[in-house]
Amino acid sequence: MKKLLILGAGTAGTMVANRMARLLDQTEWQITIVDQHETHYYQPGLLFIPFGMYSKNDVVKPKRDFIPAGVEFIMSPVDVIEPEHNRVKLVKDGRYLNYDFLVIATGTRTHPEQTPGLHEHEWFKSIYDFYTIEGAVALAKHLRTWQGGRLVLNVVENPIKCPVAPLEFIMLADWFFHEQGLRNRVELIYATPLPGAFTKPIASKHLGDILDRKGVKIEPEFLLMEVQPDAKKIVSYDEREIAYDLLVTVPVNMGDESIARSGLGDELNYVQVDKHTFVSPKHANIFALGDAAALPTSKAGSVAHFAVDCFSENFLRYVDGLEMLPTFDGHANCFIESGFGKGLLIDFNYEVEPLPGHYPLPGVGPFTLLQESEANHWGKLMFRWMYWNILLKGQEMPLPARMSMAGKWGK
Numbered sequence: 522m523k524k525l526l527i528l529g530a531g532t533a534g535t536m537v538a539n540r541m542a543r544l545l546d547q548t549e550w551q552i553t554i555v556d557q558h559e560t561h562y563y564q565p566g567l568l569f570i571p572f573g574m575y576s577k578n579d580v581v582k583p584k585r586d587f588i589p590a591g592v593e594f595i596m597s598p599v600d601v602i603e604p605e606h607n608r609v610k611l612v613k614d615g616r617y618l619n620y621d622f623l624v625i626a627t628g629t630r631t632h633p634e635q636t637p638g639l640h641e642h643e644w645f646k647s648i649y650d651f652y653t654i655e656g657a658v659a660l661a662k663h664l665r666t667w668q669g670g671r672l673v674l675n676v677v678e679n680p681i682k683c684p685v686a687p688l689e690f691i692m693l694a695d696w697f698f699h700e701q702g703l704r705n706r707v708e709l710i711y712a713t714p715l716p717g718a719f720t721k722p723i724a725s726k727h728l729g730d731i732l733d734r735k736g737v738k739i740e741p742e743f744l745l746m747e748v749q750p751d752a753k754k755i756v757s758y759d760e761r762e763i764a765y766d767l768l769v770t771v772p773v774n775m776g777d778e779s780i781a782r783s784g785l786g787d788e789l790n791y792v793q794v795d796k797h798t799f800v801s802p803k804h805a806n807i808f809a810l811g812d813a814a815a816l817p818t819s820k821a822g823s824v825a826h827f828a829v830d831c832f833s834e835n836f837l838r839y840v841d842g843l844e845m846l847p848t849f850d851g852h853a854n855c856f857i858e859s860g861f862g863k864g865l866l867i868d869f870n871y872e873v874e875p876l877p878g879h880y881p882l883p884g885v886g887p888f889t890l891l892q893e894s895e896a897n898h899w900g901k902l903m904f905r906w907m908y909w910n911i912l913l914k915g916q917e918m919p920l921p922a923r924m925s926m927a928g929k930w931g932k
C-alpha cells in the first residue's frame with residue numbers, strides 16, 4: 522500500500538482527505554490524517570461572535586464528522602517531521618508514521634506572547650482578540666456592557682490569516698455601536714502596519730474611503746513595539762503612542778512549532794513550497810497547503826479551497842510519474858462584511874489585484890466586486906452552510922479554481 526499522510530484536519534487538510542479518498546484507489550492507497558484537537562471551528566464565523574450575531578455553537582462541529590470512510594484519523598499533536606526517513610513522530614506514545622507522500626496543512630495561529638505587554642494581566646480585561654474562540658466569546662461578553670470610549674484595533678504584524686477580517690471587525694463595530702445607540706460615544710481607530718486599509722492599492726483606496734465615511738480613523742504604518750497595559754497605550758517602533766480604552770488585537774500569526782523543529786520553516790514557521798504546485802523544493806514528496814504554506818497570496822479558506830482543487834488533479838498526475846503542471850495562480854476571493862446588512866467582495870490572484878466588477882457571472886453577479894451590496898452580505902452569511910456541507914466534504918463547486926478577468930472592469 523502507498524501511504525498518503527496529511528498533517529492537520531482543518532480547512533485544507535479535511536478537504537484534501539475527502540478529495541483524495543474519492544480520487545485514489547483505496548485498494549492501493551492508505552490515507553491517514555492527524556490532528557491535535559477534536560473540534561473544527563468555522564473561523565470566518567469568529568468575526569460575528571463579538572457582536573452577538575453568532576454564538577460559539579454556530580461555529581463548532583466535531584472534526585470526525587468530516588473525515589471520510591476509509592481514511593484513518595489519528596488524534597495527537599505532531600512532534601517532528603523527519604523528511605530523510607519519510608516519517609513523522611507523534612507526541613502521543615512517541616509513535617512514528619511512515620509516508621510515501623506528505624501533505625502539511627497545520628495552518629497558522631496567533632501568538633500574543635510575542636509582543637511585550639500584550640498577553641499579561643490586562644488580557645481579556647481591556648485587551649481582547651477575536652481570532653480565537655476564547656477571545657471572540659470573551660469580547661462578546663465585554664461589549665455587552667461596554668459604555669463607550671476609544672476602541673483601537675491593532676494588527677501587530679503581517680502576514681495574518683484573512684487580512685480583511687480586521688477591516689470587517691472595525692466596520693461591524695461601527696454598525697454595532699450605532700445599533701446600541703452608542704456610536705457618538707465611541708471613537709474607532711484602526712492601527713495597521715500597512716500604508717492603508719489593504720495590501721493592494723485599488724482595494725486600499727476603495728476600502729479606505731468606506732472607513733472614512735464611517736468615521737474610522739486609520740493609523741497607517743504602525744509597527745507595534747509594545748503595549749503598556751497599565752497606561753493603556755500602544756507604542757510603535759517610531760515612538761508613536763495611541764491611548765485606548767479597549768484594545769482589540771490581531772497578534773503575530775505563526776505556523777506550527779513542529780515545522781520549525783523539522784527544519785522545514787521560514788522565520789515564521791511557514792513551509793517554503795513552489796507557488797504553483799505546492800511541492801517542497803527540498804523534498805519532492807512533501808507538499809504544504811493552506812495557511813501553513815509560505816505563499817505570496819492571502820492566507821484564507823478560499824485560497825485553501827482553490828489550492829486543493831489544483832493540487833488534487835496535479836497529485837494524480839504526479840503519482841503516475843507525470844510532471845506537475847503549474848496550475849495554481851494564487852486565486853483568492855473574500856467577502857468583506859461592511860455592516861448595515863451590506864458587504865463587498867474581492868477576487869484576485871498573484872498577478873491581478875482586486876478590481877471592481879461582478880462575480881461570478883460577468884455583468885450579472887449576483888455579487889459586486891469592490892462595491893457594497895446586500896447580495897454580498899447574504900453571500901457571506903450563506904458561506905457557512907457551503908463550508909460545512911460542500912467545501913469541507915471536498916465536493917466540487919461550480920467556480921473555476923483559477924481567477925478569471927471576465928466581469929472585471931479594470932481601474
Ligand SMILES: Cc1cc2nc3c(=O)[nH]c(=O)nc-3n(C[C@H](O)[C@H](O)[C@H](O)COP(=O)(O)OP(=O)(O)OC[C@H]3O[C@@H](n4cnc5c(N)ncnc54)[C@H](O)[C@@H]3O)c2cc1C
Nearest residue numbers: 529531532533557564565598599628683811812821822823
Ligand atoms: C476571524 C477569522 C475570519 C476569517 N474569515 C475568513 C473569510 O471570510 N474567508 C476566508 O476564506 N477565510 C477566512 N479566514 C481564514 C480561514 O479560516 C483560514 O485561512 C483557513 O481555515 C486555513 O485552513 P488551514 O487548513 O490552512 O488551517 P486550519 O483550518 O487552521 O487548520 C490547521 C489544523 O492543523 C492542526 N494542527 C496544527 N498544528 C498541529 C500539530 N502540531 N499537530 C497536530 N495538529 C496540528 C490544528 O489543530 C488545525 O486543526 C478567517 C480566519 C479568522 C481567524
